[in-house]
Amino acid sequence: MKDVLLKKELFDGFVEALMNSYKVAAPTRRGDKSFAFDFITNPSEVCLDHIPTILPPKKYFLPQHETLLEYDTTEGQNMQAFVEIEPMVILGVHSCDIAGIQCLNHVFMDRPKDYHYQARHDKILLIGYECLRKCDQYASCGLMQTHTPTGGYDIFMTDMGDHYYFSINTFAGKGMVQLFEGFEPADTVAEKTLKKLRSDKKKLFKNETDVSLAEIPSIFEWGFDSHVWDRTAEKCLSCGNCTNVCPTCYCFDVNDEPELNLAKGRRVRVWDSCQNETFAIIAGGENFRPKRAQRTRHRFFRKFKYPVMRYGKFFCTGCGRCSRQCMASINLKETISNLKRSWGEI
Amino acid sequence: MRIPLKKSGYEIIKAEVVKITPMTATEKLYEIRLKNGENLDHDPGQFVEVSIFGAGEAPISVCSSPTNQDTFELCIRKVGRMTSVLHNLKVGDEIGIRGPFGVGFPVNLLKGRDMIFIAGGLGIAPLRSLINYVLDERRDFGKVDILLGCKTPDKMLFGSEVAVWAERMDVNFCCTVDKSDPEWKGNVGLITTLIPGVNFNPDNTFAVVCGPPEMYIYVIQELLKKGMPESRIYVSLERHMKCGMGRCGHCQIHQYYCCMDGPVFPYDKVKDLEGAI
Structure with a gap:
């Protein structure tokens, strides 16, 4: 599809046009170095140049607290499953978060499909925003190769000085562009600039670690018994922050929430974390991951080994949120480096 | 916008409690019939999610054989909040069922083979679905050994059925308790003590083991010692x-x-996975 350009001063007009047709979520400023995706009421709230937000946009695909069905037990076990969602646009999604959504798509849209997820997925449009420089020292998108998108968006925006370049990937993306009249077709000069910009980016987004992507599978092949997990667990507080902010963590719990009359209520799913001590407990009280080291290790293996076996891809997008939010300063890059170095040590 | 879903996977099928048989102080056997008129269509070893709105859901293995089509049975031990609610059910009460889920025992692979069943405690529940399947289709299977263990004689599950297995000519049945009481006349000792006494041909026998987590490793060691692959x-x-x-x-x-x-799972698939067994 033919790409388009938009003058920067017209960007607010485009956002307003989007807001007339959709609910628009965008990164907004919460503090000095803290941003969050939120529904906006004014284009001025949009903060395109953000470091990864506190929570990734997975919260719109898999909400923290999502009703699966409503029940009514006044006359037997009656229920109705449903999804409540408005058509919406998420604006300004970094390529790491797009990669995260692609991972979740794989998990939730494989058979047996999760139709709650699918319904949300079908109503959400994505407008990505290209990172032209590293956000901070926590990110590892250079290692994970997620700094340039590989699909997964409707439109992808790139800053080109006085213009934004809009790469249009879907018909829905074209539809959004048609809502606003200020676009110009992208000429060959702009296309060339984009190409140059992307090739320059490769020099800027270098691997942040001494580990290469290609050797990660072998590191995690033998790394299960490494002492690194005990060292990491000595710091870990099992708070579950890392799993909450991770764009590819999707574990959940299913609970019933009765109303005060006890006859009616909702069955909901809420985010859960494999870092919680009770996560792998069964009815008799047996816990299959009682030790903190087992749980920290489980999380790392759920990013770098198990999904590779199951879905054929890494479930780390290099966004750096887990390291940024960790109260105990456990750093993902350091942990992987240490794991590599621990080869042969006891 | 509210989008109703019909097949989201979280819908329950309404079911009715047809019969409740108390078995021990903590276990009851429930006979369930789906209200949509269909049969559960499960494989031996599969499980269902039992739901009571307001209390939640619990995964319970189906303990009846699929050869019994009209109803199915669940053996439920009262251990937690959800199972306590289930223990308060009366005949005629309505519950919800999701499933069956998971991969059951590979019955077609087992046909033509000798079978050893080893069950400890509540492990008899998932195994009973296969044992009864094998006994219902007895002609398709070779020699059948059933080894049963439980803590004390009063904790023995499916007592009357077990008595029938013990009487059958086409089943070698052996039973032990960890701790006996004055009326107990059978074996006393852990279930592993029964395995050396079983004669089997390692080339044509499948063993099926189910019990509390700590039981597996010792039982499997004994089986491997006797040459079971x-x-x-x-x-x-x-x-x-x-x-x-x-x-x-x-x-x-x-x-x-x-x-x-x-x-x-076949044992070789999970044996190297720490925390699996």
Whole structure:
């Protein structure tokens, strides 16, 4: 599809046009170095140049607290499953978060499909925003190769000085562009600039670690018994922050929430974390991951080994949120480096 | 916008409690019939999510054979909040069922083979679905050994049925208790003590093991000592499956989801996975 350009001063007009047709979520400023995706009421709230937000946009695909069905037990076990969602646009999604959504798509849209997820997925449009420089020292998108998108968006925006370049990937993306009249077709000069910009980016987004992507599978092949997990667990507080902010963590719990009359209520799913001590407990009280080291290790293996076996891809997008939010300063890059170095040590 | 869903996977099928048989102080047997007129259509070893709105859901293995089509049975031990609610059910009460889920025992692979069943405690529940299947289709199977263990004689499950197994000419039945009482006349000792006494041909026998987590390793050691290949030992593992569709993560054993890839596993598939057994 033919790409388009938009003058920067017209960007607010485009956002307003989007807001007339959709609910628009965008990164907004919460503090000095803290941003969050939120529904906006004014284009001025949009903060395109953000470091990864506190929570990734997975919260719109898999909400923290999502009703699966409503029940009514006044006359037997009656229920109705449903999804409540408005058509919406998420604006300004970094390529790491797009990669995260692609991972979740794989998990939730494989058979047996999760139709709650699918319904949300079908109503959400994505407008990505290209990172032209590293956000901070926590990110590892250079290692994970997620700094340039590989699909997964409707439109992808790139800053080109006085213009934004809009790469249009879907018909829905074209539809959004048609809502606003200020676009110009992208000429060959702009296309060339984009190409140059992307090739320059490769020099800027270098691997942040001494580990290469290609050797990660072998590191995690033998790394299960490494002492690194005990060292990491000595710091870990099992708070579950890392799993909450991770764009590819999707574990959940299913609970019933009765109303005060006890006859009616909702069955909901809420985010859960494999870092919680009770996560792998069964009815008799047996816990299959009682030790903190087992749980920290489980999380790392759920990013770098198990999904590779199951879905054929890494479930780390290099966004750096887990390291940024960790109260105990456990750093993902350091942990992987240490794991590599621990080869042969006891 | 509210989008109603019909097949989201979380819908329950209404079912009715047809019969309740108290078995021990903590276990009851429930006979369930689906209200939509269909049969459950499960494989031996599969499980269902039993739901009571307001209380929640619990994964329970089906303990009746699929050869019994009209109804199915669940053996439920009162251990937690949800199972306590289930223990308060009366005949005629309505519950919800999701499933069946998971991979059961490979019955077609087992046909033509000799079978050894080893069950400890509540492990008899998932195994009973296969034992009764084998006994109902007895002609298709070779020699059948059933080894049963429980803590004390009063904790013996399916007492009257077990008595019938013990009487049958086409079944070698052996039973032991960890601790006897004055009326007990059978074996006393752990279930592992029964295995040396079983004669089997390692080339044509499948062993199926189910019991509390600490039982597996010792039972399997005994079987391996007698030459049983790892690939022909099947185990049924217990985890707390919340969704049944391979997502919630609670039942994950390394790369496997117990609810999708299990709960029945051949031993060689899980033996190297720390924390699996």
